[in-house]
Amino acid sequence: MTGPATDTAAPGPVLAADGAPLKRSLRRALRAQKLRALMLIAPLLVFVLVTFIAPIADMLFRSVENQIVSDTLPRTARAIRDYDPDSGQMPSDRVLAAFTYDLVAAAERKQHTRLGSRLNYEYSGISSLFRKTGRRVDDFGESYRDQFVAVDPVWEDPATWVALMADPDWTATYRAWAAARDAAKTAGEPFTQSQPLFVLGDGVGEVLPETASAYAQFARIVQLEDGDDPAAEAPWAPVYLALYRDLLHIGPGAVARLGPEAGAMLDAAHDAVEGFAPVDLSGLYLKADKDWADPGVWGTIKAFSPDYTPGYFLNAVDLQLTADGIAAQPEDRQIYIMLFERTLFMSLMIMGSCVLLGYPIAYLLSNLPLRTSNLLMILVLLPFWTSLLVRTSAWKVLLQQQGVINDILVWLGIVSNSGRLILINNQTGTIIAMTHILLPFMILPLYSVMKTIPPSYLRAAKSLGATNWTAFWRVYFPQSVPGIGAGCILVFILAIGYYITPELVGGTNGTFISNRIAYHISSSLNWGLAAALGSILLGVVLILYWAYDKLVGIDNVSLG
Secondary structure: OOOOOOOOOOOOOOEOOOOOEHHHHHHHHHHHHHHHHHHHHHHHHHHHHHHHHHHHHHHHHHOOEOHHHHHHOHHHHHHHHHOOHHHOOOOOHHHHHHHHHHHHHHHHOOOHHHHHHHHHOOOOOHHHHHHHHHOOHHHOOHHHHHHHHHHOHHHHOHHHHHHHHEOHHHHHHHHHHHHHHHHHHHHOOOOOOOOOOOOEOOOHHHHOHHHHHHHHHHHHHHHHOOOOOHHHOOOOHHHHHHHHHHHHHOOOOOHHHHOHHHHHHHHHHHHHHHHOOOOOHHHHHHHHOHHHHOHHHHHHHHHOOOOEOOHHHHHHOOEEEEOOEEEEOOHHHOOHHHHHHHHHHHHHHHHHHHHHHHHHHHHHHHHOOHHHHHHHHHHHHHHHHOOHHHHHHHHHHHHOOOOHHHHHHHHHOOOOHHHOOOOOOOHHHHHHHHHHHHHHHHHHHHHHHHOOOOHHHHHHHHHOOOOHHHHHHHHHHHHHHHHHHHHHHHHHHHHHOOOHHHHHHOOOOOOOHHHHHHHHHHOOOOHHHHHHHHHHHHHHHHHHHHHHHHHOOHHHOOOO
């Protein structure tokens, strides 16, 4: 006798065909599927990152980046923090000395004109100040050089300065490098080893801070810019100014910290500087150009010394950053708010014109027989086969006072020959030309949506007693709204950033903010302001997009 069969198998995870748990196999398969999908879209993702995201990020960075001042005038940027432009005076000798060391180095590197151009965007006239003074600043300190040489002629010898300032190890390394270079040159062999850059000796920067900083910059510029040996070049005159200022302020015994050899050179000079005839630094700058007495110049340098600034964004909304804070631009420079308003107004006008003209055309195309509508669709697409520049140039011919449109109006008797319409070089010309150019971008989404509306809906409405207008307005039009939304977004976003057509047919009254952005990029080279204007334009588009989503709903936008 046998009992009932019992299932003795222990409960466990469900296994896949390969014996692994089914859940783990499913997770592995899903992960592999996601990786394949990522690999497929990776080229497009990289393309979008490089050509779209990266430029926008760079634009946002440039709209606040302001490192040119602190990079070119590092000592001045630190020293001028305590300067008060409201005092009406020029900065102290400490600031002027720092500015002298920075400006002579910038002039040697040919960077002072670029810096002057940058600051000239904020305060007119600074560019010429930097250019003019840059040619003379290497003489600032000549008087001190003469007085040091009068104390001891060795101060005229470049080797004296190297012995005082350079690290002995650097000196030995540099001599070895120079010997190897000369040997290679004599042997006619190539020599590619880069020269060792100048290194200050221990303690020099602590005892003679201004001199060490100024001389180190001089030595490196001599090496890098001129390819020369610092031991063969006499220091700039401002280095003697720095030595005078250092020796005047250090206490007795400080020179001895540099060692007996340096002490022997500096002791006599240290004792003599008290009797030197001082040089009025502010007088040197006023002699170079009297506009240095303007506190606004120094206030502008102070205001734009930080690495990042809101100045570009303030300029983009007709404000300016001054030493006293934020202020309005002079009336003759307040143009950007007006340009933003004009750009928005004209973009809305172009969008509305495209809706009024494009809706009937799309309705006609969607309700004609397929063969006929395809032929007419070619006419809609025909402008895409022609260069935008050619189309815009054609409008210049059509719209001028002696052009085709005015000739037809005169021939029809609508206007007199003496009363020809002014249709170009103004907002009218821009709206007409851009409506024609952007009209296909309204027609195509409208057509694609209208083709999906069943004709039976209108017939059903009419069979229930609705008039043609009621059937259209209550049944057909609401279903075409997604196409209107898609067309409006396309046309508005394209119009707000358009450049070529407003430039050619808009004149001075029909240009957009995009034309001003192009001017700052290609002509004035004020890339920071151009980036700020572009960032604001991007922000306006995003705000309008958000408002459209809240009011209409982005889900109601359809391309068919």
